[in-house]
Amino acid sequence: MRYSLYFLSLFFSLSMFSQQEDAWVYFKDKPNAQVFLDNPLQMLTQRALDRRANQNIALNVTDAPLEKSYVDQIKASTGITILAKSKWMNSLHIRGTQSSIAALTANSFVDKVVYANRNLNSSSGKVTVSPVENKNVTAKVKIDYPYGNGANQIQMLNGQVLHQQNFTGDGKVIAVLDAGFPGVNTAQPFQNLINNNRILGGYDFVARSDNFYTGNNHGTLVLSTMGGYKENALIGTAPDASYYLFITEDVVNENPVEESYWVEAAEKADSLGVDIITSSLGYFSFDNPNYSHIYSDMNGSTNFISRGAEIAFSKGIIVVASAGNEGNSSEPHIGGPADAVSVITVGAVSASKVKAGFSSIGPTSDNRIKPDVMAQGAPSAVSNTAGTITTSNGTSFSCPIMAGMIACLWQAHPSKTNQEIRQMILQSSDRYTTPDNNYGYGIPNFGSALGVQSFENTTTFTVHPNPAKTTISFSFSHLNTPASVIIYSVLGQKVLEQQVTLENQDVSLQALKSGLYFYSFDAEGLHRTGKIIKQ
Known part of the structure; x- marks a missing residue:
């Protein structure tokens, strides 16, 4: 029985190391990164560079491609298949046996290996391209779209x-x-x-x-x-x-x-x-x-x-x-x-x-x-x-x-x-x-x-007086349905909710303590938020 248990244990051990696992292998550096950073059009289109420039975003090492010699050595490793690559993460997604994957850490350029199976970790293409046409079009009149079901x-x-x-x-x-x-x-x-x-x-x-x-x-x-x-x-x-x-x-x-x-x-x-x-x-x-x-x-x-x-x-x-x-x-x-x-x-x-x-x-x-x-x-x-x-x-x-x-x-x-x-x-x-x-x-x-609520922009909206002592008015026009007014404390707690209409636009603040509050005003096609001060 002792020998049977030994061989059974050995069998499971061998099975574990022969089972295919997924993992990410991360590299330590990109030794040729500066070459690409000095020639960015080798790795990014002009449109990509323009997007960064418009937002004051500088190029960095994550923009440079993976070191080809590193990728080639991983690819040549016994029992390893490369499934995906990431220059941002400086890593490869690989598949292989646990023993084959573990052997990759012997390479001096490998920073770490992270298994998809968290239990195994020590701590718990070519694209068809067409140019983009930018058109400067200024609408002169309101355009109504026949949206249908959408x-x-x-x-x-x-x-x-x-x-x-x-x-x-x-x-x-x-x-x-x-x-x-x-x-x-x-x-x-x-x-x-x-x-x-x-x-x-x-x-x-x-x-x-x-x-x-x-x-x-x-x-x-x-x-x-x-x-x-x-x-x-x-x-x-x-x-x-x-x-x-x-x-x-x-x-x-x-x-x-x-x-x-x-x-x-x-x-x-x-x-x-x-x-x-x-x-x-x-x-x-x-x-x-x-x-x-x-x-x-x-x-x-x-x-x-x-x-x-x-x-x-x-x-x-x-x-x-x-x-x-x-x-x-x-x-x-x-x-x-x-x-x-x-x-x-x-x-x-x-x-x-x-x-x-x-x-x-x-x-x-x-x-x-x-x-x-x-x-x-x-x-x-x-x-x-x-x-x-x-x-x-x-x-x-x-x-x-x-x-x-x-x-x-x-x-x-x-x-x-x-x-x-x-x-x-x-x-x-x-x-x-x-x-x-x-x-x-x-x-x-x-x-x-x-910055506009409707194309015609015919709705006027005011909140007055502000600061207010007892009553505040939410004045609006050209809205045929009641509006909802919700007032919140500075902690985000709802302290008052009331409907207002064209005929009755006043909201009583008498129940509120003095201080700063936020309001939310919602009606069909009109949404406003802001601050009010109760004196």
Whole structure:
């Protein structure tokens, strides 16, 4: 029996070391980085350099490519397969046996190896490119778009105000990272993009193929919410933006390499000069439970994909991610990259602005507010691969709806940085003063962020007297429905809520102590926030 136990133990030991594992191998340096930094057009397009220059972002060593000799030595190592590369992380995603992977640490240029299986760690492409055409167009008159079934998902965000002034995403480039884009090159709702050369290129990082009009139809539905154009049926939030389409999701296998594909695609998007990355993908659990994340990983700095998203933001890109659809599950929290600090994480609400039960929630494990904002995702109007306009549920669709509107807003404010645009969106949201981990900062008002509430700008709004002793008036015109006034303490606690009308615009402050308060005023098509002082 003793010998049997010995050989059984030996068998399991050998099995463990012969099993294929995923890992990241990190390099210590980039010895030839300065050569590339002195010649940046070898690694970045002029558009990418312009984006950095416009936001005063300097080049650094993360912009330089991996050291080729290091990559070649890893590639030649026995039992090792390279699955993905990241210049930002100075790393390779590899697969091999535990013994083969461990042997890589003998190379002097290897900094560390991190296994996808946390139990094994010592501590617990080619892209088809077309040029972007920037057009300076000034709207002379109000333009009304025949939104059709997609009207509410735009009007909820007051996005029609931007469209009416011809801010429709023109000159902005959006990279869509998803599971596939079949039908985009043939279906009628995408012909506006095709005919105007607004599909700039793409790549399938999973299959390592130039054919990106393939794969799962999820990306097709996602793109339609931004770039679709079918009059009286569906018009997307950014019909005149330009797009790169990248496949990074393996719909057959759920494996951490998908996070590496995502970062690789984000790096390519950066080098091509994109302005916005939108991704309706999220990672928490994998097929191999040893690879799965745990809630404590959702701190914005642990997950490979979230770290990559944060670097993308540091390059001047706005990153928009879906919150996820696990709100009704035993683990309802957001995954990566939605947990990243600078990512605009989007949850889903119904047409009546009520949070969808499936929409994943915060906080992050380091107790930050997530999601950031909300948009309609229960349901959203989308186009399928045949060009039929239908509906679908998920934060997968509220996310690109938001991303398209962000492109329009940035077109309207081209001198703003990505950080400034992000803050403008949050500050325009209807729960900005009282965020929570279900709605985040709420539903943005892009008319407010633009600086106008409507094209005609006929509504007047004043709050007086301010400071006030007993009563304050919220005066407004040209609104036919009651407005909601909510007053908050400096700690964000709701202390008063009242409806006001054209006939009765006064709010009594007699129950409040003297001091500083914040107000939120909401009516159909009009959102205002501000400060009041009770004397």
